[in-house]
Amino acid sequence: MEKKGKVYLIGAGPGDPELITVKGKRLLSQAEVVVYDYLANKKLLAHAPKDAIFIYAGKKGGSTHTHSQDEINQMLVDHARAGRIVVRLKGGDPFIFGRGGEELEELVRYGISFEAVPGVTSASAAATYAGVPITHRRFTSSVAFVTGHEEPGKAESRIAWDKLATGVGTIVFYMGIKNLPSISANLIRHGRDPQTPVAVVRWASTPEQRSVVGTLANITEVVREAQITPPALVVVGEVVSLRDTINWYEQRPLFGKRILVTRSREQASELVQSLEDLGAACLEGATIALEDPEDWGPLDQALARIADYHWLLFTSPNAVAFFFRRLAALGGDSRRLQGPRIAAVGTATAASLLSHGIRADLLPEKFTAEGLAEALLSQGVQGRKILLPRALKARDVLPQSLQQGGAEVDIAPVYRNVRPAMAADIRQALEEKKIDLITFTSSSTVTNFIDLLGLGTEELASLLAGVKIAAIGPITAATAAKAGLTVDIQPATHTIPGLVEAIAAYFS
The missing domain is CATH 3.40.50.10090 (Rossmann fold)
Known part of the structure; x- marks a missing residue:
């Protein structure tokens, strides 16, 4: 039976990769082809299979497009007709100034199966991450999303400025930086108070976010002086005055670092x-980069006589991970480790052990090899047999200290560092x-x-x-x-x- 292709149009959210929906992330993990935009965070691509086909179809304001809209439409059609699962990943929400409807119309024309998954729209995210609630009972109960991308010289605008200026409490303009002077002038000309607060938010919800605040009368100059460039959204309304109170995102201790x-x-x-x-x-x-050792012999031999050891020492979460991966490959699990007491160099290593059902018997006060050696020596290691699974190349301070204390230490490489x-x-x-x-x-x-x-x-x-x-x-x-x-x-x-x-x- 011939495999049928399908296209999933998915909103990637505004920039923060964690703002994608659960469904969007799940479908991305099943993709055979991913066609993604400029505003879709590239970290999201890690959720797709490594052998997927990745196609950048970004459109960046003021520069040449990688692919025309017609070419993008044809790509979706061609891959779906070839029987592939295609994810069309678009920034924000694909049905809000995202031309998602146009792409789906093309799929309908060819009889191709599809689904659309909404995303967090940039308007909502920009306002939220700038500390501006776009609706608030004390200020307004209405909001409008408007494209700011109209050409200033157009003979006739599709925006009803006379109704928009005073008929809506909060107005959010997408792609409005280029036409900000025209936007401000039109709103003022049609009755909006020139002192109405305005916020402009660039790269909303990302660590590169920058926000500036002004009024309709001066926001163009504020933006010019701050050198704010696209991509950015413009939020107009009295709710902008709340930014001073609830500006949470840009106040975090490492913001912008x-x-x-x-x-x-x-x-x-x-x-x-x-x-x-x-x-x-x-x-x-x-x-x-971490890789398996070239020879598992020393660890395999040690595991065969694990009951002979008095102590099993772990000096990193990596050692724990590679040790238990090998143990599982040999058909064993934590029950094989009956006999020796187990020590961890620090809390992170102890937590890794606990994930395998093992609670460390010893944790030093100082989370270093020296600290672990000191803790063991204080208990006496004369005549004790100790197994140390670790990196192929590592400092020898721990085994040397224990050997000087009279212990017999076997080192078993469980991983190696590759540059x-x-x-x-x-x-x-x-x-x-x-x-x-x-x-x-x-x-x-x-x-x-x-x-x-x-x-x-x-x-x-x-x-x-x-x-x-x-x-x-x-x-x-x-x-x-x-x-x-x-x-x-x-x-x-x-x-x-x-x-x-x-x-x-x-x-x-």
């Missing part, structure tokens, strides 16, 4: 999410001074970052001039200092939450 996160991609999500929740714009520049290439956009951002802070969460992230840049001491200092450095703990900080970097932020608690808290406190 641009932070480079150098963790591996497998680990970066927790740190990135925590920083972005506080308002930061994060750029992921992995300096480490990826540095992405061109990372270097460009550094060269253009678009990074405020770099985070380092291990010594290897520091050394790999510097090696990937391939610069001498003076060139490195010049490139990172003005960039703040955050290190998760004393070992990482010492590695950074040895490389000539000045560490500005170091948390008292050497964990990701501790690092995030220290960064927020520093910028506050």
